[in-house]
Amino acid sequence: MSQSKDIIYGLWNDEEDLLRAVKVAVGDHLEIMDVYTPFPIHGLDPLLGLSESRLHIAGFIYGSLGTLTAFLGMSWIFTKDWPIIFGGKPHWAVPSFIPITFELTVLFAAIGMVVTFYLINGLGPGVVNPTIDLRITDDKFCIAFDKSEVDVGQVESFLKNNGASEIHSKTI
Amino acid sequence: MTYSFNGKNKTWLTAGIAVGLLCMALTWFGDDDFHTRFWSNFLHNSVFFTGIALMAGFFMTASITAWAGWYVVFKRVWESISLYLMVGIPLMLIVGLGVLLHWNHLYHWSDQSILDPNVPEKFDAILYGKKGFLNTTWYIGGTLLLGGIWIFILNKIRTLSLKEDREGTDGFKKHYGVRKWAAIFLPFAGFGSAAMVWQWVMSVDAHWYSTLFAWYCGASWFVSMISLTIIIILFLKSKGYYQNVTTEHFHDLGKFLFAFSIFWAYLWFSQYMLIWYANVGEETVYFKERITNYPTLFYLNLGINFVAPFFILMRNDTKRKMGSLAFTAGLVLFGHWLDFFLMLKPGILHTAHAAAGHGEHSAEAGHGAHDAAAHGAEHAVSHFEAGFTFPGLLELGTFIGFLCLFIFFVLNMLSKAPLTGDNDPYIEESIHHHT
Structure with a gap:
């Protein structure tokens, strides 16, 4: 786990106010540590300069692997390894492979993306991630700053002037 | 803002219609005795665009009923497309009139001479069993009745929508009216389209049937409808209209294009695999005919309508970039036109051969049900026939x-x-x- 941080954060009651505040903070070159919200907010990612997730590229690769595994696997089994005649069909009966190929594609993509997502985010069974304030999972919107990266006085005045309903400091 | 349909656009479109008429005239004069190529092209294009109009009405009313709001900026486009039924249904009635008066030989079941049990050498037991539904009364009556109901309800919705625009919502009264008519429209569109697909399209292969054919055909129309919507809105946008239709709306239309291309492929495959697996002669004849004599179209159909949109539109940004979206929409529209070509032409060619034939029809008909499979083999086209095996320039002109x-x-x-x-x-x- 990473070392503990001293942070200062403000809580907002409304996502529109939060978006305006983030705009001001970015304009003032305040180094935002992170923004926490109960639900995804449209337009927040580009404001924070977050690039598009590459998870779907990984998903495509996993899916393709699933396609190949299923199709090549069945082709090998039914033509070379253990050829059996089913219903008078040829050994290499492509139409009957397609449903299973589709299913393994979905399975590989789904499991692969979940595992990748958990690994990248340091999640998994038994991991406890500190929550800054429990109310950010309910109805509060939070902008957090790392005290070692910003001028604390400037951040405090920013929080006061931009509609934060509460201001707290914490060590996580 | 109101769109002004200026002279230049009208001239171009009229020129296109003239090209179509010229091609149809050329087809007519270079045709066989029954004008099979002319009539099959006429049926093909009429059914294709009539169905597109119906699907626009269906999707619009489904969205209204589902309280969807995203499409409302361009709802006039779907209103306008759906009202093309006022042209499409009369065109289908012309086909029906042709069937009634034997101007054409598109449908095998319209041949009365095979339905008489007292003439066993010509008697066709399968078509005799289906004659309660496959007959001119149902064909013309169904087209008139269902088509009339569709047009009536869609006109109501359009009128209310325009009224709402002029006079205001006054307590959402007009919107509730639209909602009521939309809900009434849905069963007529859903069940009615299936009934008309059986008549208009599936019955060209009169012996054969498939229970999911109506959905397959409907999905094909649906994808074409989304393609045309994208193309028409993009055209209007390029002329400076519809600036309020943004990338976000196109993203959603692109998703529908993507999703319903997959849905279409799912239905295509479901129909194919069950028939392939069961391997019953009466059913496989449909695919045997197409794989043997139309292999290029058969596989091209899957490539254009499934593989291409699937890989092109998979990414987020290709749905948001107008170039890739317009390209895919055009490609898929043409692809589904080919799909209908492949649904209709093989069966029609059989019927034409049987009608022009030399009594070959009676030779097999006595055996009744068991001969459906043999039927395919017997009339199999082993040689290339322009306008049937592959669309020729005249078909493209008619399409235009x-x-x-x-x-x-x-x-x-x-x-x-x-x-x-x-x-x-x-x-x-x-x-x-x-x-």
């Missing part, structure tokens, strides 16, 4: 003619009312739509 007629009608309809209905209760949601 019908497409221009369709777009002419839609643009003309659009020019009659403001492009965006400002009083629709969902208008704000639609303007601020964000995917």
